[in-house]
Amino acid sequence: MSLRNRKKALLYIISLILVFFALFPIVTTFIGSLLTETELRTLPEETKWFSHGITFYYYYYTFFDGEFTSNPDIRYTLRSLVILNILYLPRIMLNSFIVALAVSLINISIGTIAAYSFARTTFRGSTPVFVFILLSRLLPPVALAVPYYVICFKLGISNTLLSVILIHSVLTLPFSIWYLTLYFRTIPLDLEESAMVDGCSMFQAMRRISLPIALSGLVAVSLFSFVLSYNEFMFAQFVLEKIEVQTLPVFLASLSTSTDVYWATQYTVLTLSIIPAIIFIGLIWRYIKISELAGALKY
Amino acid sequence: MRPQERTGILMILPVLALVGFFTIYPFSYAIYLSFVKYVIFEPQNIGKWIGLKNYAGVLSSYYFSEAVLNTLVFTVLSVVTIVILAIGVSLALNEQFKGVGIVRFLILIPWAIPSASAGLMWRWIFHSYGWVNKILVPLGIIPEAIYFLGRGRLIEVGLIMIAQVWQQLPFCVVILMATLQLVPKELLDSAQVDGANAWQRFRHVTFPFIRIAVLILAAFQAMLAITVYDVIYVFTGGLWGMISYYAYSESFLLGDFGRGAALSITIAFTILIVILIILRILPGQKIYRYSFVEA
Numbered sequence: 129m130s131l132r133n134r135k136k137a138l139l140y141i142i143s144l145i146l147v148f149f150a151l152f153p154i155v156t157t158f159i160g161s162l163l164t165e166t167e168l169r170t171l172p173e174e175t176k177w178f179s180h181g182i183t184f185y186y187y188y189y190t191f192f193d194g195e196f197t198s199n200p201d202i203r204y205t206l207r208s209l210v211i212l213n214i215l216y217l218p219r220i221m222l223n224s225f226i227v228a229l230a231v232s233l234i235n236i237s238i239g240t241i242a243a244y245s246f247a248r249t250t251f252r253g254s255t256p257v258f259v260f261i262l263l264s265r266l267l268p269p270v271a272l273a274v275p276y277y278v279i280c281f282k283l284g285i286s287n288t289l290l291s292v293i294l295i296h297s298v299l300t301l302p303f304s305i306w307y308l309t310l311y312f313r314t315i316p317l318d319l320e321e322s323a324m325v326d327g328c329s330m331f332q333a334m335r336r337i338s339l340p341i342a343l344s345g346l347v348a349v350s351l352f353s354f355v356l357s358y359n360e361f362m363f364a365q366f367v368l369e370k371i372e373v374q375t376l377p378v379f380l381a382s383l384s385t386s387t388d389v390y391w392a393t394q395y396t397v398l399t400l401s402i403i404p405a406i407i408f409i410g411l412i413w414r415y416i417k418i419s420e421l422a423g424a425l426k427y
Numbered sequence: 428m429r430p431q432e433r434t435g436i437l438m439i440l441p442v443l444a445l446v447g448f449f450t451i452y453p454f455s456y457a458i459y460l461s462f463v464k465y466v467i468f469e470p471q472n473i474g475k476w477i478g479l480k481n482y483a484g485v486l487s488s489y490y491f492s493e494a495v496l497n498t499l500v501f502t503v504l505s506v507v508t509i510v511i512l513a514i515g516v517s518l519a520l521n522e523q524f525k526g527v528g529i530v531r532f533l534i535l536i537p538w539a540i541p542s543a544s545a546g547l548m549w550r551w552i553f554h555s556y557g558w559v560n561k562i563l564v565p566l567g568i569i570p571e572a573i574y575f576l577g578r579g580r581l582i583e584v585g586l587i588m589i590a591q592v593w594q595q596l597p598f599c600v601v602i603l604m605a606t607l608q609l610v611p612k613e614l615l616d617s618a619q620v621d622g623a624n625a626w627q628r629f630r631h632v633t634f635p636f637i638r639i640a641v642l643i644l645a646a647f648q649a650m651l652a653i654t655v656y657d658v659i660y661v662f663t664g665g666l667w668g669m670i671s672y673y674a675y676s677e678s679f680l681l682g683d684f685g686r687g688a689a690l691s692i693t694i695a696f697t698i699l700i701v702i703l704i705i706l707r708i709l710p711g712q713k714i715y716r717y718s719f720v721e722a
Contacts (some may be wrong), residue, residue: 132610136524139522139524140518140524142515143519143520143526143527143530144518146516146530146534147530147533147534148632149593150446150533150534150536150593150597151533151536151549152539152552152558153537153545153549153552153593154536154540155550156548156551156552156558157551160551160558168556169556170556171572172555172556172560172561172564172565172571172572173564173571173572175564175565176565177565177716204497211681213712226671231631238441238442238445239438241438241441241442242438242441242442242443243440244438245438246432246437246439247439248434248435248576249432249434250432251432251433252432254435254439257439257443260447261442261443261446261447264446264450265509266650266698266699266702267450267454267695268650268653268654268671268691268695269455269654269656269671269696270654270656270671270674270675270690270691270694271688271691271694271695272449272450272453272454272457272496272525272676273674273675273691274457274460274678274684274687274688275452275454275457275460275688275692276449276453277457278684279453279456280453282628295449297443297445298446298449298450301445301446302446303441305442310554314455323461329510330431330434331434342716358541359540359541359542359543360543361541361543361656361657361660362656362657366679372636374652375587376541377541377542377543377544377657378543380541380543380544380661381543381657381660382663384543384546384547384550384661384664385660385661385664392555394547394551394552397546398547398548398551401540401541401543401544402540402541402544405536405539405541405544406536406539408539409532409536409538409539410533412535412539413532413535413669417612
């Protein structure tokens with residue numbers, strides 16, 4: 129085999145291992161969500177794959193309240209607690225979506241405005257403020273979590289989605305501002321200046337000239353902040369104690385720590401929690417190019 | 428003040444107010460808490476100044492030394508593994524071959540999955556009723572189910588590290604691949620013409636270009652590992668943890684917010700020291716460029 133072919137073969141083997149490593153947990157989770165409770169609870173030594181068939185019943189039960197099936201494989205030993213809690217799942221998924229969407233909107237509104245200011249105007253204290261906002265992320269999350277709990281309680285917003293929206297915004301804004309500031313700096317000033325000579329205000333120049341050019345940067349920032357907020361667990365767990373306001377990761381964690389739970393339900397909720405992630409990656413892949421990131425690094 | 432200046436300040440005001448309020452106030456409050464008695468089961472003593480007693484109590488406890496040991500092992504293992512794998516994988520995927528696009532896409536997926544979900548997925552892989560056993564035992568590759576969990580904490584730390592690598596690797600690979608674009612192709616070609624082998628080309632041509640990115644990724648991963656929480660909480664079913672989990676349990680399970688805060692502040696200063704060491708190694712300007720890794 130020539131050197132060239134050997135190198136190619138090696139690259140394919142590496143790729144195969146990587147893809148297997150990346151996808152194995154995802155595929156098994158999906159398969160697990162289709163198996164019956166009886167099969168999941170069979171000892172590995174006695175397992176015959178798919179001997180109890182596959183079922184969509186747990187998905188069905190999660191979304192449509194009703195009589196629990198009498199099929200003994202699916203029913204196994206009836207576990208009551210989670211059957212009550214699982215009915216909150218659609219609400220909880222909606223909560224997660226609302227929070228992530230709000231965080232994303234806050235990022236592309238006040239975040240964009242601030243980034244524009246950092247990129248285009250100079251005033252005393254501009255650089256220290258920029259550095260402060262970036263470095264604010266260096267505080268470890270645990271150091272902030274306990275005070276956040278107390279602050280939210282004092283402000284009367286504990287157990288509301290607003291509290292998590294504010295906290296997640298503070299977590300995501302530094303990155304968004306950093307990214308957008310670099311983005312705006314790559315847009316030539318001349319365009320805006322000529323617009324301002326023609327009588328536009330700075331704000332109008334930004335809205336009419338720079339924002340359309342920076343559109344792909346805005347898409348990137350809104351996607352990143354959406355994903356980060358959608359995935360965040362610790363702060364959400366601390367400030368959201370009531371089940372009806374919880375977000376998906378918090379709910380999932382409470383399922384995982386309960387012993388009185390259908391394993392099949394864990395797999396079902398797990399699968400539901402990763403479907404959005406796969407969609408995000410698709411969107412990010414579509415809108416963000418690695419070469420573009422390299423451009424930002426070069427700057 | 429020029430009108431443009433005033434607009435500039437007005438434009439950053441909302442963000443500054445939000446970020447300022449939600450970082451300065453909580454952090455100062457945590458510092459205050461760490462010096463007072465704040466046990467919710469002893470309401471008569473709340474707010475009593477007790478100096479460094481919280482710190483002394485935390486630092487001398489048995490759980491603290493165990494948490495530190497676990498965290499240290501976890502941090503070293505995961506940082507070393509992630510960095511080495513990220514360099515190798517990014518070099519491999521930087522090559523052009525048929526299907527490289529789809530590989531780059533697929534390996535990115537774990538990055539977007541919530542870490543709570545990742546912890547649970549990996550628990551169901553290593554569980555005694557989990558996928559490793561359910562696949563290998565019926566196939567006859569291993570004779571009986573292996574109990575990965577509950578075999579001692581350091582083994583579990585190793586397993587959690589796999590979950591951490593699974594989640595963090597894609598991001599590091601993307602950053603390093605982006606950095607690799609900066610290596611001039613002519614330099615690599617001329618090194619090859621001069622007879623340098625693959626390792627020499629990497630060591631003397633490629634590595635100097637990615638050195639700073641590697642260092643920053645290592646620092647970032649170290650910070651993530653020291654404060655790891657989500658994966659641990661879910662993987663172990665909330666039974667025990669590393670240092671962050673210890674801070675959580677002091678505050679929320681034992682109700683001693685003073686000690687919880689003291690521990691948090693200790694972690695914060697540890698991380699600060701890590702950062703300062705890194706700042707000394709790195710030329711200042713470059714930090715800026717990579718500060719996005721904080722996101």
